[in-house]
Amino acid sequence: MKQIQHNRRTVMRTVAGLAMSALIPLGVAQAADPIKVGMMLPATGTYAKLGSAIDNAFKLYVEEQGGTLAGRSIEYHAVDDESDPAKATENANRLVVRDGVDVLVGTVHSGVALAMARVAKQRDTLFLVPNAGADDLTRAQCSPNLFRTSFTNWQPAYAMGKAATGMGHKTAVTLTWKYAAGLEAVNGFKQAFEEGGGKVVKELTTPFPGVEFQSFLTEIAALKPDAVYVFFAGGGAAKFAKDYAAAGLKDSVPLYSSGFLTDGTLGAMGGAGEGLITALHYADGLDNAKDKAFRAAYQAKYGMPPDVYAVQGYDAAQLLHAGLKAVGGDMSKKAEMRAAMRSATIESPRGNFTLSSSHNPVQDIYLRKASGEENPSTGIAAKALADPGTGCKM
Amino acid sequence: MDFTTFLIQLLNAVQYGLLLFLVASGLTLVFGIMGIINLAHGSFYMLGAYMAFVLTSMTGNLLLTILIGIPLALAFGAALEALLFTHLYKRNHLDQVLLTYGLILIFEELRSLTVGDDVHGVPVPEMFSMSIPLSDTLSYPVYRLVISAVCLLLALGLYLLIQRTRLGMMIRAGSHDRDMVQALGININGLYRTVFAIGVALAALAGMLAAPISSVYPGMGGGVLIISFVIVVIGGIGSVWGALVAALVIGFADTFGKVFMPDMAGLTVYLVMALVLLWRPEGIFRKG
Known part of the structure; x- marks a missing residue:
């Protein structure tokens, strides 16, 4: 008995299904499928x-x-x-x-x-x-x-390098963790900075994710460049900004970075992050x-x-x-x-x-100046900046 | 490099070395003297740093935080020992590795659930927040010098505790022959609980003291763990002075490694470790 009932239900369902599909045009049937x-x-x-x-x-x-x-x-x-x-x-x-x-x-x-x-x-x-x-x-x-x-790591860094030469800096030291993102960013900064007539006098790196920076700060103080560009994010970013300020360098050698230095880390930096200038494709306000x-x-x-x-x-x-x-x-x-x-x-x-x-986006890169826990835009560092896309063959 | 810069790098090396000793001191007790492979050492350090963050945002005072934090860490250590570690003394090292590795995962998740994954900062105490100018562009934060002083005091205190007190004598005897010490009528369980609790409290203290200069972030215990084991092993397992000397050696290797061979900076510490162990397989200060 159960078997018969089952069969009857199956037949009914099949008939109903056929009727439905006959009624509905193909395009709409496909639209019913989710992506x-x-x-x-x-x-x-x-x-x-x-x-x-x-x-x-x-x-x-x-x-x-x-x-x-x-x-x-x-x-x-x-x-x-x-x-x-x-x-x-x-x-x-x-x-x-x-x-x-x-x-x-x-x-x-x-x-x-x-x-x-x-x-x-x-x-x-x-x-x-x-x-x-x-x-x-x-x-x-x-x-x-x-x-x-x-973005590409190159983009905000290139814009930052451009802006740094625009501010009249002639020499710079770079510091980053020795990993792909940091090295790509430093390349971008260096390219723009040297195109603008500046010179990167030293490229410092430290193993990822090391956070002991004292010896680098001593070296920066001895080299006395016009500007320092770094690529750090998260806990390392907060620590670096604090160390940089505590070493008294913040007032004598301006510090620049891609925006990841100050995104979500300003609270942890305390006052040490105030006024830091970074470049990114987004900003507060x-x-x-x-x-x-x-x-x-x-x-x-x-x-x-x-x-x-x-x-x-x-x-x-x-x-x-x-x-x-x-x-x-x-x-x-x-x-x-x-x-x-x-x-x-x-x-x-x-x-x-x-x-x-x-x-990849062709986008404006903003120059931002940290204030409190926000990074409001102070202008555009590079207008409609496109990544060179070197080596891309489609 | 001119002479002034060299002197400043020397100061950096000593200061970093002392900080490393502080960080490794808890492990010197738990691994060096009690012989437990404690991979959760970094988690206790992280616990201290987060405690500093949470308590300082409530009390507004790091000193007060440390005064509250140390008893909390002692109690936490004693509870952990009573619940978990006491079952491990007679087991082999693999069981200890498994348990303490599990603890790392548990502490990381608890941290994520309670405090979240954000990066936090702890303000440097007001009275130490100034810097001393060293050259026309560089100054040195006083708080780092204060930490160095605390480390030296701590090293002396630990040495006296282990070598010159009755408690220290019992600890040393216990690490040598647990059953014999018990047979002599000493409460070995209570003794081990005390030592373990002190070890946890030292790791937490290191985390609390370092929080203002290192900031507080997820996974901060991981890096500390490895360097701590390096220091205890090359110092000679169980020796407080050995750990201090080893920490200073590592401080020098790391600082000058970054200066003179920046491309190999990640390697210098382990290179020094390999060389020391080739020269003295038991570590610098291993006693018979």
């Missing part, structure tokens, strides 16, 4: 906060559009990448191969992002990078399926309506102010939307969708930006 978005971000560890800012803002944008992009709903698949490059390939494969996501989004750590890029390229899956600044992602490793909404609306919406939804990472996550969703709109939500039209993304103008909270031929 699978694979969010591969750090949910634990040092970068957890950055990961959640990106995730929050991406979802905020999708909700602002009523939960759909170009008529298609969004289904999220999430993996904690733990900022561990050793697990990156496996984690990316879980999203791209097992879950079959249509779009891969991630991440903060450059080493992890480089591994994700390889996986995404093999499967030709659309890959959006909302932070990782490794120059190579949009240089030698660039790819038609890879789009970045953040920008005079644009988009930014004000974004900050209000983010604050209302998550109960805290957004940061540069949130902006980059928000823009990743905007860029995806721009591509989807151009193909009416049909992601199988890969070439058209990518062409649309490539030529899109993104109305970002940081100000409008477009993408370079290597798929």
Whole structure:
């Protein structure tokens, strides 16, 4: 009896299904399918906060559009990448191969992002990078399926070097942790500083993530350069700024950096961070309506102010939307969708930006001066700055 | 490098060396004398630094924070010993590694849950917040000199405690032959609990004292742990003076390594360690 009932139900369901599919045209049937978005971000560890800012803002944008992009709903698949490059390939494969996501989004750590890029390229899956600044992602490793909404390490550093020569500095010493991000940033600074007629007299490095700086401060004091450029972030940034001020150097040798030195660390620096000048593609208190609306919406939804990472996550969703709109939500039209993304103008909270031929933002880099716990803009260090994209062949 | 700069680098080296001794002093007791491989040493250091951050933001005074923090750390150490470490003395080193590694993970997560993943700062106490000018561009923060003085006092205090007091005699005897000491009517469990608690308190004190100059951030215990083991091992396990000398040697190696061979700066400390151990496999001050 049970068997018969079961069969009858199955038949009914099949008939109903056939009737439905006959009624509904193909395009709409596809629109009922959600777009699978694979969010591969750090949910634990040092970068957890950055990961959640990106995730929050991406979802905020999708909700602002009523939960759909170009008529298609969004289904999220999430993996904690733990900022561990050793697990990156496996984690990316879980999203791209097992879950079959249509779009891969991630991440903060450059080493992890480089591994994700390889996986995404093999499967030709659309890959959006909302932070990782490794120059190579949009240089030698660039790819038609890879789009970045953040920056290259080179960009803020180059702008800072340009601004430093503009302030009349002739000699500089650089100091960074000896790892890819720091060395790329120092290259950018040095290039702009020497193009502007300055000279980098010494490039100092210390093993990552060492925080004993006294011997370097002594060396800087002995060299007496016009300016010092450093690349540090997080705990090391707070410690360096405090040591620099305690050594009495802050008043005699101006300290410059990419914005990561003073983002989220000014509280920990105490007064030592006050007045530090940094360059970044975002700043506090920008005079644009988009930014004000974004900050209000983010604050209302998550109960805290957004940061540069949130902006980059928000823009990743905007860029995806721009591509989807151009193909009416049909992601199988890969070439058209990518062409649309490539030529899109993104109305970002940081100000409008477009993408370079290597798929990295062409954007204004702001000069910021730390005040209290904020980094308000004091002007533009480099207007519509594009990464050179050296070595990118698509 | 001119002579003044050289002298300042010398000062940097001594100061960093003394700071390293402070950081490693707790491990000298727990690993050096009690013989427990304590990978959670860095976590106790981190605990001290976060305690400094939380308590200073409430009391506004680092000295008061230390006065409150040390009894808290002692109690915490004694509780940990009673609950966990007391079961380990007769087990092999691998079990100790497993337990203390687990503790690192637990403490990191607890820290993340309670205080969060932000970077924090602790203000340098008002009365030590000035700097002494050394050259026309460089000055030296007084607080660093104060820390150096505290380290020297601590080294002397530890030496006297271990070598010259009755408690120290019992500790030394206990590390040599636990069963015999117990047979002589000494409460070995209470003794070990005391020593372990002091070890934890020293690590926490180091964290509290270093917090104003190092800032307070996730994972800060990791770097401290490795350098502490390096110091205890090359100093000669169980020797307070050995640890002090080793800390100074490492301070010199690190500071001048960064100056003279910056490309190998990450290597110099371990190079020195390898050389010392080749010369004296038991460490500089190992006693029979």
